[in-house]
Amino acid sequence: MSKELSERKKKILHSLVDLYIATGQPVSSADLQSKYLPEVSSATIRAELSALEALGYIEQPHTSAGRIPLKEAYKFYVDSIDGSNACNMLTDQETAFIRNNFFNRLGQIEDLSKEAARIISDVTNYTSFVVDQSQDGDVTIDEIKLIPLKRGKAVVLIVTDKGMIADKAIDVKEDVKPEYIETAGRVLNKVFAGKTIEDIKDFDLKEIDNEIKGFKDIFDEVLGILRMYISEHSSDNVFVEGALKMLDYPEYQNIDDAKQFLSVISDKDAVSEIILSEDNSIEFTVRIGKEDSGVDKCAIITAAYKVGDEVQGKAGVIGPERMDYKKVISVLDYVKKMFSTVLGGTKSLNPFDDEE
Amino acid sequence: MSKELSERKKKILHSLVDLYIATGQPVSSADLQSKYLPEVSSATIRAELSALEALGYIEQPHTSAGRIPLKEAYKFYVDSIDGSNACNMLTDQETAFIRNNFFNRLGQIEDLSKEAARIISDVTNYTSFVVDQSQDGDVTIDEIKLIPLKRGKAVVLIVTDKGMIADKAIDVKEDVKPEYIETAGRVLNKVFAGKTIEDIKDFDLKEIDNEIKGFKDIFDEVLGILRMYISEHSSDNVFVEGALKMLDYPEYQNIDDAKQFLSVISDKDAVSEIILSEDNSIEFTVRIGKEDSGVDKCAIITAAYKVGDEVQGKAGVIGPERMDYKKVISVLDYVKKMFSTVLGGTKSLNPFDDEE
DNA sequence: TTTTAGCACTCTTTTGCCCTGACTGCTAAC
DNA sequence: GTTAGCAGTCAGGGCAAAAGAGTGCTAAAA
Numbered sequence: 001m002s003k004e005l006s007e008r009k010k011k012i013l014h015s016l017v018d019l020y021i022a023t024g025q026p027v028s029s030a031d032l033q034s035k036y037l038p039e040v041s042s043a044t045i046r047a048e049l050s051a052l053e054a055l056g057y058i059e060q061p062h063t064s065a066g067r068i069p070l071k072e073a074y075k076f077y078v079d080s081i082d083g084s085n086a087c088n089m090l091t092d093q094e095t096a097f098i099r100n101n102f103f104n105r106l107g108q109i110e111d112l113s114k115e116a117a118r119i120i121s122d123v124t125n126y127t128s129f130v131v132d133q134s135q136d137g138d139v140t141i142d143e144i145k146l147i148p149l150k151r152g153k154a155v156v157l158i159v160t161d162k163g164m165i166a167d168k169a170i171d172v173k174e175d176v177k178p179e180y181i182e183t184a185g186r187v188l189n190k191v192f193a194g195k196t197i198e199d200i201k202d203f204d205l206k207e208i209d210n211e212i213k214g215f216k217d218i219f220d221e222v223l224g225i226l227r228m229y230i231s232e233h234s235s236d237n238v239f240v241e242g243a244l245k246m247l248d249y250p251e252y253q254n255i256d257d258a259k260q261f262l263s264v265i266s267d268k269d270a271v272s273e274i275i276l277s278e279d280n281s282i283e284f285t286v287r288i289g290k291e292d293s294g295v296d297k298c299a300i301i302t303a304a305y306k307v308g309d310e311v312q313g314k315a316g317v318i319g320p321e322r323m324d325y326k327k328v329i330s331v332l333d334y335v336k337k338m339f340s341t342v343l344g345g346t347k348s349l350n351p352f353d354d355e356e
Numbered sequence: 357m358s359k360e361l362s363e364r365k366k367k368i369l370h371s372l373v374d375l376y377i378a379t380g381q382p383v384s385s386a387d388l389q390s391k392y393l394p395e396v397s398s399a400t401i402r403a404e405l406s407a408l409e410a411l412g413y414i415e416q417p418h419t420s421a422g423r424i425p426l427k428e429a430y431k432f433y434v435d436s437i438d439g440s441n442a443c444n445m446l447t448d449q450e451t452a453f454i455r456n457n458f459f460n461r462l463g464q465i466e467d468l469s470k471e472a473a474r475i476i477s478d479v480t481n482y483t484s485f486v487v488d489q490s491q492d493g494d495v496t497i498d499e500i501k502l503i504p505l506k507r508g509k510a511v512v513l514i515v516t517d518k519g520m521i522a523d524k525a526i527d528v529k530e531d532v533k534p535e536y537i538e539t540a541g542r543v544l545n546k547v548f549a550g551k552t553i554e555d556i557k558d559f560d561l562k563e564i565d566n567e568i569k570g571f572k573d574i575f576d577e578v579l580g581i582l583r584m585y586i587s588e589h590s591s592d593n594v595f596v597e598g599a600l601k602m603l604d605y606p607e608y609q610n611i612d613d614a615k616q617f618l619s620v621i622s623d624k625d626a627v628s629e630i631i632l633s634e635d636n637s638i639e640f641t642v643r644i645g646k647e648d649s650g651v652d653k654c655a656i657i658t659a660a661y662k663v664g665d666e667v668q669g670k671a672g673v674i675g676p677e678r679m680d681y682k683k684v685i686s687v688l689d690y691v692k693k694m695f696s697t698v699l700g701g702t703k704s705l706n707p708f709d710d711e712e
Numbered sequence: 713t714t715t716t717a718g719c720a721c722t723c724t725t726t727t728g729c730c731c732t733g734a735c736t737g738c739t740a741a742c
Numbered sequence: 743g744t745t746a747g748c749a750g751t752c753a754g755g756g757c758a759a760a761a762g763a764g765t766g767c768t769a770a771a772a
Contacts, residue, residue: 028764041716046765064723064764147501149515157513159505244622247615255611259603262618266600384735397745402736420735420752 005055010080012037012048013057017069017077021322024250026066074288074299074321081326089330094123098331102338112342114239116315116335121242123331126319127265131275132237134312134343141192141200144222146185154181156222158192158229184218192222200226237313238268238275251297251320264294265318275314278302283336284329288321299323303332305339312343361411366436368393368404369413373425373433377678380606382422430644430655430677437682445686450479454687458694468698470595472671472691477598479687482675483621487631488593490668490699497548497556500578502541510537512578514548514585540574548578556582593669594624594631607653607676620650621674631670634658639692640685644677655679659688661695668699 005013015036019027029042029049037045049067052058057076058067069077090098101119113130120128145157192200200223243265252258264270274293278285288299295318302316315335317328361369371392375383385401393401405423408414413432414423425433446454457475469486476484501513548556556579599621608614620626630649634641644655651674658672671691673684 026764030764042764043716043718043766044714047715050766060765062723063766064721064762066764143505145503145505145511147503147513149499149501155501155513155515157503157511159511244615244619247611253611255603255609255614258611258614259600263600382735386735399737399745399747400743403744406737416736418735418752419737420733420750422735 008040009048009052010076012045013052013069013073013076014080016049016058016067017073020069021324024322026061026068028066031066069322071288071321074325075286078286078288078325081329089327090123090334094331095334098123098334098338102335102342113237113313114241116339117239117241120315120317120331120335121245124317124319124324124328125242125245125248126317126323126328127240127242127246128315128317129241129271129275130239130313130315131272132239132313133276140194140196144185144188144192146181146188146218148181156225158222158226188219188222191219238272240265240268240271246319249320251322257297261295261298270294274300275302275316278304278314284332286325297321299325301325301328301332303336305336305343307340307343312339315339364396365404365408366432368401369408369425369429369432370436372405372414372423373429376425377680380678382417382424384422387422425678427644427677430681431642434642434644434681437685445683446479446690450687451690454479454690454694458691458698469593469669470597472695473595473597476671476673476687476691477601480673480675480680480684481598481601481604482673482679482684483596483598483602484671484673485597485627485631486595486669486671487628488595488669489632496550496552500541500544500548502537502544502574504537512581514578514582544575544578547575594628596621596624596627602675605676607678613653617651617654626650630656631658631672634660634670640688642681653677655681657681657684657688659692661692661699663696663699668695671695 012032015032016027019031019035029045032045033040033042049058052073053060053067056070057073058069060067098119101115113132117128117130120130139160141158141160143159145159147155147157149155243262246252246261246265247258252261270293274295278287283304285302286299287302289296297320298318299321300316300318301323302314304311304314306312315332317323317332319328368388371388372383375387375391385398385405388401389396389398405414408429409416409423411428412426413429414425416423454475457471469488473484473486476486495516497514497516499515501515503511503513505511599618602608602617602621603614608617626649630651634643639660641658642655643658645652653676654674655677656672656674657679658670660667660670662668671688673679673688675684
């Protein structure tokens with residue numbers, strides 16, 4: 001599979017994928033000849049196609065049909081454009097569209113990710129996703145506030161370096177002695193401040209028995225809130241847009257396949273798993289036909305966006321194998337730049353990141 | 357259309373819909389005769405069917421086919437079961453399932469609605485929805501807290517009688533004089549406490565110019581948060597479950613119809629509009645083939661659940677016209693009861709509702 | 713040795729046709 | 743008013759022929 005192809009074979013293979021992406025139909029030798037290689041005859045191309053078929057790049061659906069690309073062919077095709085310079089397929093309108101929408105909304109990182117997913121999906125017309133990893137793992141609790149309200153209630157406010165958790169009121173059984181609440185707040189702070197979310201996961205109550213004493217009930221509630229937060233928000237950073245667009249492509253005209261696709265794509269955990277299983281260190285990954293994920297028959301292109309050297313998240317597109325790779329890569333590349341500008345620039349989107 | 361049908365016509369029509377719901381195939385006179393009306397001949401039934409066709413209840417897909425029900429027939433069918441006593445189609449397992457799941461999770465009303473939607477969809481195998489109206493309109497602001505944090509930030513905490521809004525931190529431009537924040541908090545409370553969300557919508561800053569003075573920036577932020585909340589959370593009370601289940605039914609094997617359905621059903625505003633356009637005062641509504649909503653070809657059954665006389669929300673099912681109406685109505689009825697029990701019972705789910 | 717033209721061959725897709733099965737509507741008798 | 747019987751209609755399946763699309767092979771040309 002690795003032996004170097006002749007220039008002509010390369011050209012033929014590339015052309016074939018191009019045509020197939022454009023039409024979705026098996027490509028015949030005559031098509032290739034007339035549209036890409038008028039200098040040789042179709043018979044010659046046939047001979048080359050035979051060779052390429054033997055090498056495992058392409059196949060015929062049946063004897064009297066043209067050829068369609070196999071995964072190897074797509075990989076070859078993608079390699080040939082990935083590093084290349086020909087990677088600005090975007091029209092001025094498109095870049096303007098991206099740019100405008102990107103700076104349109106200023107909000108938290110969630111908004112931005114969601115917006116980015118929408119833009120990508122709109123421009124490419126494929127299903128897109130964005131996974132925000134900037135908050136993964138190292139969320140540290142800054143400060144816990146216990147705020148008394150009217151009617152014997154209190155609110156727990158948990159401030160982290162990345163944002164804030166405010167939860168439902170908790171009951172304060174005692175008849176609301178302000179000092180009690182205040183002391184409880186102080187103890188909570190003492191115990192939790194500086195801890196990370198990871199630390200909380202396997203937090204053992206017994207460790208700090210001596211300090212809690214009368215605050216055990218409040219303490220339990222806070223721990224419950226934190227744990228609830230962790231479990232509920234684990235998939236909050238996954239955004240999928242344009243899931244229904246896949247149904248426009250002939251590959252997904254079969255209702256069962258469509259249903260299968262939609263059920264995978266609307267499960268954020270599944271999406272997250274698919275995306276994050278990619279190598280973090282690579283800027284672009286293209287995976288064609290991932291088995292055992294429920295979305296075989298698909299190609300997935302992912303781009304990692306970074307600030308400095310740190311990966312902040314991933315954005316990508318999922319579409320049919322026969323996909324406009326050039327355009328998708330162009331769009332993702334552009335969005336990557338936007339992300340870097342916005343996130344790395346002077347204007348932080350996260351109100352808790354400003355200083356230090 | 358209104359003239360009273362003969363008893364035999366009624367029986368035939370009802371049987372026909374029954375059979376059609378069960379099989380999905382056009383129903384022939386022989387089928388009806390052998391399964392429902394052995395006392396008369398198929399020829400007689402044919403004559404009756406002819407008459408029913410003339411009356412607009414049924415039609416033939418083509419001359420040599422059986423009859424299929426039209427909307428009028430479904431309406432007739434539904435009327436005949438709605439008020440009837442035969443409305444407990446549920447097996448013991450099913451009621452147990454509903455019961456268990458209902459009391460399984462205790463949380464806020466959001467959780468409950470979502471859970472209810474899931475249960476309904478699971479038991480009926482149709483797409484379900486729940487719209488929670490309990491928080492509509494009359495949400496009153498109880499109290500506003502302005503809480504200073506470290507690093508020149510503060511949090512606005514808005515407590516309403518129905519819950520809480522906690523938003524991102526706001527910047528406090530001045531070098532954090534605690535008294536400043538405290539005073540600001542007091543002013544905010546004075547202005548907003550007791551107001552409803554509706555009041556805020558068309559709130560005019562100028563009204564209270566004299567009091568704000570130096571707090572204008574904070575004031576603006578709070579107002580912004582409130583408005584944002586109103587717009588963002590307007591569709592938070594719509595829950596749809598099992599949208600993909602519709603794709604299992606032969607009516608939606610066509611990919612375009614499926615796409616159309618999914619795009620409507622995943623737009624919460626659209627769903628909300630469809631549901632809430634129903635008459636509030638009726639316990640059950642059944643609408644078959646609503647035009648101009650994007651979900652024609654569907655039947656929608658809605659039940660309003662109440663506490664006392666007050667409608668708390670609506671739950672329902674959307675499925676093909678050929679739907680197991682009896683079962684759906686049974687399920688909705690049961691869930692309605694569950695809702696009333698839980699919401700009206702001693703145990704309030706909303707932590708802010710306890711007293712008074 | 714490589715390329716090309718030409719032709720036979722293969723396989724899918726479309727078309728037309730006929731036949732069967734499933735109903736109905738009509739009519740004449742009960 | 744009801745029924746049995748029969749003729750008529752139409753969709754759908756099966757089958758065969760025809761059309762179309764491409765290839766592989768071979769022999770000749772470059």
